[in-house]
Amino acid sequence: MAQATAGASAHVQGQQHPIKLYLVVWAWLFILSTGSYLVDYFQLEGGLRYSLIILFMLLKAGLIVAVFMHMAWERLALVYVILVPMSALLVFVAIMVFESDHTLLSRLTFFAAGH
Structure with a gap:
């Protein structure tokens, strides 16, 4: 008891x-x-x-x-454990978005229907 x-x-x-x-x-x-x-x-x-x-x-x-x-x-270390990877993921997604525009442009340039 x-x-x-x-x-x-x-x-x-x-x-x-x-x-x-x-x-x-x-x-x-x-x-x-x-x-x-x-x-x-x-x-x-x-x-x-x-x-x-x-x-x-x-x-x-x-x-x-x-x-x-x-x-x-919570402790600041725990907040960093959650926020830093999520922020890095957002940065990497932004990089992929910018790179996708470049990839599309190069495909339209080199694989256009007249070449």
Whole structure:
């Protein structure tokens, strides 16, 4: 019975966040989701559409990771373990996008239907 009491007291002493924090995050998630919906409602097209959708998506994901996955209160080393590889992956994807344009241009140049 002493173990049950010790476990219960350790649980009570854990970090407690005010309910206001979760309500504010929920409100921001709702606002960002509304913004994402309005992009479709106003029928935005092209780069602006995709940029806004990705921006809203990244902001929502950042809020969820920071608050609901408790990353805002973790050690800096753990945050780096998650953010550095994801940032490197985004850089590599950007490099592939730029290289794909070069590949397409060279294919159109050398494999055009008149050569």
